[in-house]
Amino acid sequence: MxxxxxxxxxxxxxxxxxxxxxxxxxxxxxxxxxxxxxxxxxxxxxxxxxxxxxxxxxxxxxxxxxxxxxxxxxxxxxxxxxxxxxxxxxxxxxxxxxxxxxxxxxxxxxxxxxxxxxxxxxxxxxxxxxxxxxxxxxxxxxxxxxxxxxxxxxxxxxxxxxxxxxxxxxxxxxxxxxxTDTAIGVMAQREHRAESASIERFFRPRSVAVIGASRRQDTIGQALVRHLVTGDFTGRVYAVNPSADAVSGMPSYKTVGEIPGEVDVAIVAVPAEAVQDVVLDCAAKGVHGLVVISSGFAETGEEGRVRQRRLVGLSRSYGLRLIGPNALGVINTDPEVSLNASLSSVMPPRGRAGFFCQSGALGSAILEKVNNRGLGISTFVSAGNRADVSGNDLLQYWLEDDATEVVLLYLESIGNPRKFSRITRRVSRKKPIIAVRSGRSTQGVPMGHAVRKIAAPSQAVDAMFRQSGVIQVDTLEEMFDVAQLLAHQPLPRGRRVAVVGNSDALGLLAADAATSVGLVVNKQVALGADAGAEDFEDALDAAIDDPEVDAVAAIYIPPLNTSGEDVANVLAAVGEQSDKPIVSTFLGAEGVPELLRVPDVAGSSAGRGSVPSYPAVEAAVRALARVVEYAVWLRTPDKGAADEELVDRQAARRVVNELLMHHPEGHDLTMPEQRELLAAYGIELWETRAVTTRKQALDAGKELGWDVVLKATAPHLRHRPDLAHVWRNIDGPADMSDAWRSLNELITEPETAGFVVQKNAPPGVPVGISSMEDPLFGPVLSFGIGGPLTELLGDRSFRIPPLAEHDAQDMVREIKASPILFGYRGSEIVDVTEIERLVRRVAQIQNDLPQVRALDLPLVLAGANGAAVLGSAIRIEPVIDPRSDWFVRRLSTPPGDTLPD
Structure with a gap:
């Protein structure tokens, strides 16, 4: 030693x-x-x-x-x-x-x-x-x-x-x-257990103290006590108020320390400036966690942000986890707990959905909506400013929670996208996640959320959601539409839909809507306006028994003076027994109507097999389409690239580390350095000679054996379709002299053109592959057809490394211009397998080497028998924070936070 x-x-x-x-x-x-x-x-x-x-x-x-x-x-x-x-x-x-x-x-x-x-x-x-x-x-x-x-x-x-x-x-x-993958997997499992354990104590406390409990009506402290008591909380409730001897008929304590028994969770509703003293009092008592309802923190401006950073630092330094501040609270509908530690007067019915919401203002409205739809929830958290406990923590808990089968997220910001991506990939394999993300276009966040701006484009964030299996929807209404289907019906096996109904007009609307969202209507049964329960039963049974049908949309609009109860009984009975999902437009009702509910032995208001109803057929088939996409993702094997063993990571790391030793401020790699780094990942970069004079161009052509091109590489020329910046088929000194003279005459300020000489590549379709290291988001990969039109139209696909085996295939095929690669209008089909290999390789480089700040292969010519990488640009920089949350467990710290001494 x-x-x-x-x-x-x-x-x-x-x-x-x-x-x-x-x-x-x-x-x-x-x-x-x-x-x-x-x-x-x-x-x-x-x-x-x-x-x-x-x-x-x-x-x-x-x-x-x-x-x-x-x-x-x-x-x-x-x-x-x-x-x-x-x-x-x-x-x-x-x-x-x-x-x-x-x-x-x-x-x-x-x-x-x-x-x-x-x-x-x-x-x-x-x-x-x-x-x-x-x-x-x-x-x-x-x-x-x-x-x-x-x-x-x-x-x-x-x-x-x-x-x-x-x-x-x-x-x-x-x-x-x-x-190694094994070491990272072990770390992830330990992280999961610890974060799950920290959340379980909030949902299953044996005792709760309300700090700021008040005798006065219409106060927050009074409401919190009342909701705990009237919600039939099975544990002990303690009121803490230094100015009162009793609150709501129960004794009041001046401090948490005076409470005779143990306290698991403290609900804090005191002025913001007094919260710090409460933390110290709770820490001395051995409280596990705090739910801070109090406002006056980061949502109020810089002074509040400072107060919030101190609150988080102080809480964590004493071992306490924190929900809030500015939170609505926590709910657990399990009858063994029956916890309503929130400002909501609505105790939602027992259900299968776990709900995380960042907005306290929206929380009450969301719970009211859940109640009206008959959806039911298992657990609910409104985290307010999300200073400590976040959606990532709740996902870790819900992953193993038997009472939760569907996860609902209303996100106003994502504090740690890397971790969110990592956890959701795992959770989605077991339970569906439905998410609404506000600020999706602007990537803006509420004032109270201290998060760094994501440099990656919004399309990359959307790609991360898709890649993780998260069902991203546009509105809260659509979230509930999808949730009530997932909570009560089985997953479909495919896209084939049967439409059964007693309204021809609504049946046509359903078929059109289904086709527009990627579903295939291969069975349409029009029963007529006077169809009864027996007609519906026969038609539904036939549709469900049909091997060419994966899901059923049932439409029932009752004739005059008819309740529809008989048809409802048929729908409920068929829904309970069917192994294929059924959606309905029943009487124009929204949610899971009483008539369509199946009793649940677990105590939920509507059990598995209950048939959800939608007021419009378009909403029904849109929800079904979202679920179909999730089912397809779920069946897609989550395997890594098959040829990783051909990569020499050690050689690549050695190249990067040696360069950064000599260039500690960062470095744009030279052509030989790029060739060496790319070669470690099996990417052959065509040799390129930079030239500034005619003589250098002639010498380069001779050294390369002629059959070369002379081209300008400056960005302002490469992306100008109205300028010819490439001279091809140069096969001798005379050709090169003509090319040099012509391009110098054509291009304004030719000294800035960045001329290079390169071997002539076989004809092909130009594609571009790029990657970057976002300081917050981590590695991001993009792909598109080369040229300015791709940039103008934003026709690029994005993924977040590491890539599964199918991700590269999907990237190549999902861009709008992909038919060009597959023989559009009789053109030659290119070697798509080689393009996919290059996409995987660039993804591996970016995933393995966080020092690579940006990597661009702007011109890859894809032909029928391979692809030629004709250009590249690579920037490396020292890493300030080397994705440390990937290799070590740590709680996130918002930017500007001061950790405790």
């Missing part, structure tokens, strides 16, 4: 500091150690047991000497790195690595005994490994006593391939810290 007394020389990167979530759902803070931590380290060490000290140092070491304290707290953050974990004002763990040879470092941890078993060792290992990767370290070694089983499991359970050997009674472990 290196034991030099090197003092701090290089400040640690800012992103090494973060709030983290422990295994039990409590928060803590991780950061680099500092020289001024000497006192904290001594106090921490004094609380550690003798056994833990022995396991760490292999000998009795009851106290740290001044020399030890100095050595442990003064590091250079390069060859010697130490991270500490704090909770409140205490240090509870420390981990470190020390370089032992180039590319290899020794790692060790010490965790306070009272906090062992909370997953702290794994967290420290993740963060130290990420720090090591950024400092060029490739392997960790650790010396562990054989009976220190907990530490041995920490290393072996991390997902790395660990080799071990014994030497003089000590077990030496060694492993590469390259973030």
């Amino acid at each position: 290196t034991t030099s007394d090197a003092v701090t020389s290089t400040p640690p990167p800012r992103h090494w500091e973060a709030d983290v979530l422990l295994r039990d759902g409590k928060t803590a803070h991780i950061r680099p150690i500092r020289p001024e931590d000497a006192g904290l380290l001594v106090e921490f060490y004094a609380r550690v047991s003798e056994e833990s000290k022995y396991y760490r140092f292999f000998s009795p070491m009851p106290h740290l000497s001044d020399r030890d304290v100095k050595r442990f707290t003064q590091v250079d953050y390069v060859t010697r790195v130490a991270l500490v974990l704090t909770s409140g004002d205490n240090m509870i763990a420390v981990g470190r690595y020390d370089l032992v040879e180039e590319g290899k470092a020794e790692v060790a941890f010490l965790v306070e005994d009272g906090h062992q078993g909370r997953g702290i060792g794994q967290l420290l290992l993740e963060h130290l490994a990420q720090a090591g990767r950024e400092r060029g370290i490739e392997r960790f070694i650790a010396e562990v006593l054989p009976d220190n089983h907990a530490m041995i499991h920490t290393f072996k359970d991390a997902g790395y391939r660990v080799a071990s050997q014994y030497d003089e009674g000590v077990m030496e472990l060694e492993f590469s810290i390259d973030p």
Whole structure:
């Protein structure tokens, strides 16, 4: 172990500091150690047991000497790195690595005994490994006593391939810290369990304290107490009001600390300036989480943003999770809990949908709408300013929640798109997610949401939703339309629809609407205006039994003086037994009418098999089309690219790292450097010679063996269809001289044209493949046919790496100009397989190398027997925050936030 007394020389990167979530759902803070931590380290060490000290140092070491304290707290953050974990004002763990040879470092941890078993060792290992990767370290070694089983499991359970050997009674472990798929998968599972556990405590508290409870009617505090009591909450309710002895007939306490029993969740409804004192009171009491109803935070301006940052930092530093501020509250309709810890007077019926809403103002209206439609929900959160708990946390909880079968999201901003994409890809495979995203065109966010602007175009965000299987809809009404179908009916197996009804006019409208949204109407049954229940039953049974039908749209408009109850009974009975989805326009009703509901043994207001109704046939088939698209996505294998083993990632990383060592501010790669980087991913860049004189052009043509082109590469010329900037079929000195003279006469300011000489490529269709690294969004990939028309019309497809096997195929086919690649009007069909390979390769580069700020293959000529990459541009830059949430667990921190000291 290196034991030099090197003092701090290089400040640690800012992103090494973060709030983290422990295994039990409590928060803590991780950061680099500092020289001024000497006192904290001594106090921490004094609380550690003798056994833990022995396991760490292999000998009795009851106290740290001044020399030890100095050595442990003064590091250079390069060859010697130490991270500490704090909770409140205490240090509870420390981990470190020390370089032992180039590319290899020794790692060790010490965790306070009272906090062992909370997953702290794994967290420290993740963060130290990420720090090591950024400092060029490739392997960790650790010396562990054989009976220190907990530490041995920490290393072996991390997902790395660990080799071990014994030497003089000590077990030496060694492993590469390259973030393998296995290691990332292990991290994601731990993240899922911790975040799910933190949310479960909000939904299933044994006791709730209302801080700011009031005796006065028409106050927020009074409403919160009333809704908890009248909602039949099965736990204990405590009222906290320093000025009252009783609230709503129950005793009131001056502070949370005075409450005799434990408190799981505190609902806070006090003035914004008093919330900080409440946090300290709740932390001392051991409260798990806060639901802050109080307003006066980031939604009010800069002063409120500062107050909100302090609130989040203080809450997390003491281990508390926070919903809000400016929140509507939390609801759980499970009769075993029956929690209405919200401002909504409506306790919605039990149902299958979990709902996350960022808007407190819309929350009450949404719950009213859910109630009127008979949809029902399992759990509901209105997070207000979303300062801490976000939709990502709720998705982690709902993934394993048996009571939730459909997830509904109303999003006003996405604080961490990378994480959202990663989680939704997993959740959508198990449960459908329906999302409404406001600000979709402008990418604007409400004032209270402190998030960084996404540089990627809005089409890329839409692509991320599709790629993740999220059903993105335009309005709340459409969200409920789709939700009531998914909550009550089975998924369709295909796009084929039968329309059965007693109105010819509405039947034609349904058929037209279905065709317009990509459904295929291959069975249309007109029963006539006087059709009765028996007629409907026969027609519906025949449609469902038809192997050429995947879903049924039933239309019933009753004749005069007819209730339609008999037809409703038929629809409900058929819907309950059918393995194909049924949508209806029944009496023009909206939602799941009482007559069409099937009893649910789980206690929901409408069970599986209930038939949803829509007031308009267009809404019915539009909802069905959304569900069909999800069913198609669900059946598509989520496999990675099949040829990844042909990629030399190590060579690519070496190229990028060596270039950044010489160009720490960033670098535009030269042509030879681009060729080397692209070659590591199996992309052959055609040789290009930059020329500025006729003689250089002649020499380049001769060296390349003639049959060359001379072209201008300046952007202002490449994208001008009215200018000829390429001279082809140059096969000798005379041709080159003519080409040079003609292009120089044609082009204004030819000295800025960026002339190059290149071998003549076979004819083909020009396509462009580009990627970029968005600081917030991460890697983004785009594809389109080359030329200015593509840019003018925005005809490009987008995806978010990593790509599944089918993603490249979809990218090539979904652009409007794709027929050009497939023999449009008798033209030659190009080698689409090679285009897809290049798309996958560019995606891999961007996914593997966050240092690649932008990569552009602006001209790829795709022919019948391959594709020639004729041009490229690559920009690399040092990474400030290397997608650290992909390789380590951390809670998001909005821009400008100041983490606690």
